[in-house]
Amino acid sequence: MNDSLNKFLSHKLDILLKADLKRELNLPKITNKQIINFCSNDYLGLSKEKSLIEAAYQSALEFGIGAGASRLISGNTKLHSDLEIEIATFKGTENALLFNSGYDANISTIAALMSKPDIIYSDELNHSSILSGIKLSDANCLNYNHLCLKSLEEKIKSTRFQYRNALIISESIFSMDGDMADLKALISVAEKYNCWLMIDEAHSTGLFGENGAGLIKSLKLENRIPIQMGTCSKAFGCQGAYIAGNNLLIEFLIQRAKTFIYSTALSPAICGALKQSLKLISTEKWRREKLFENADKIKTICKNLDYKIISQDSQIICLEMPNNKIALKAAEFLLKQGILIQAIRPPTVKKARLRITASTIYTKAQINHLASNLTDLQMALSGW
Numbered sequence: 001m002n003d004s005l006n007k008f009l010s011h012k013l014d015i016l017l018k019a020d021l022k023r024e025l026n027l028p029k030i031t032n033k034q035i036i037n038f039c040s041n042d043y044l045g046l047s048k049e050k051s052l053i054e055a056a057y058q059s060a061l062e063f064g065i066g067a068g069a070s071r072l073i074s075g076n077t078k079l080h081s082d083l084e085i086e087i088a089t090f091k092g093t094e095n096a097l098l099f100n101s102g103y104d105a106n107i108s109t110i111a112a113l114m115s116k117p118d119i120i121y122s123d124e125l126n127h128s129s130i131l132s133g134i135k136l137s138d139a140n141c142l143n144y145n146h147l148c149l150k151s152l153e154e155k156i157k158s159t160r161f162q163y164r165n166a167l168i169i170s171e172s173i174f175s176m177d178g179d180m181a182d183l184k185a186l187i188s189v190a191e192k193y194n195c196w197l198m199i200d201e202a203h204s205t206g207l208f209g210e211n212g213a214g215l216i217k218s219l220k221l222e223n224r225i226p227i228q229m230g231t232c233s234k235a236f237g238c239q240g241a242y243i244a245g246n247n248l249l250i251e252f253l254i255q256r257a258k259t260f261i262y263s264t265a266l267s268p269a270i271c272g273a274l275k276q277s278l279k280l281i282s283t284e285k286w287r288r289e290k291l292f293e294n295a296d297k298i299k300t301i302c303k304n305l306d307y308k309i310i311s312q313d314s315q316i317i318c319l320e321m322p323n324n325k326i327a328l329k330a331a332e333f334l335l336k337q338g339i340l341i342q343a344i345r346p347p348t349v350k351k352a353r354l355r356i357t358a359s360t361i362y363t364k365a366q367i368n369h370l371a372s373n374l375t376d377l378q379m380a381l382s383g384w
């Protein structure tokens, strides 16, 4: 029995290796102090912020490091409830519900809301967690061309009448391309064709708008997008996620979202850190300003070196690579010079790329080091 399992596993791994698609856990490399991490989603540098660590410690002392059970059994604390109220206020919605991760929030929310008689219209480049949620929901799904409202509208026009409820899902800033969805236009289409709208703000929460609440709030659209999702694992520098919306939505998810009901509550220590993170995000505007200043510097460097940048809309800067092998070789080349930038390959994306993320914490010297190595890489690429 084990023989056949091992044979199956070796065969599958071999296929990935031959296609330059095998992934590696590179812990030994990133613990090396010489390495500068240019691909983390810790956009505002909050993951190592002392006041967050202290808040986590104090919360753990008071409530425990682990919640001990799911929220509906005995894992609910005042910290969880207070944090949800603070997130709802931050987002400008009636209510919010915490999940243990963005992946959890997406799969359970979509699966709770949609079922067989329904249809989901999903941007073709939506994150894997959205795709998993769609699959789990058992609803019908049509992917529309990336960011293409014409494609979305065509699909809705020809199919909407056949189904009970319909949901349009998109990210606000796309995680692997860095481009921005036209939220106002998505709302217009949703309202015109009687579709619900869900927006994943994993890569815009904490970064966009006057208080960092995200792209939706910065465009004053918080009352027109009924299902708003965001992660606490990226700009917040911690872990977890939320769904924000009205009281009815949150009450419904408490009854039906499986990863909320059947999973141990988010650690009280993390909740404490998140409260502090939210406070800093709302009050320390300089973090966002520095992040986008660094993003602009990196984009200028890449443009001047003639790299093909997939999009310039955000802090996520992706450089197209000719194929998987060269993408891996380029990442390895940079790593040798102390720069960690991952090669992103299928199935995460359609075409291989190097994904650089800006962060508040990069220094001038670190960005100069990146510039000189991207110059060397560009020369090397022409010979590969």
Ligand SMILES: Cc1ncc(COP(=O)(O)O)c(C=O)c1O
Binding pocket: 101, 102, 103, 104, 106, 127, 129, 171, 175, 200, 202, 203, 231, 232, 233, 240, 241
């Ligand atoms: C767009 C998007 N949604 C959801 C997630 C999942 O979030 P988390 O890492 O908190 O599980 C990610 C994370 O990579 C993401 O990029």
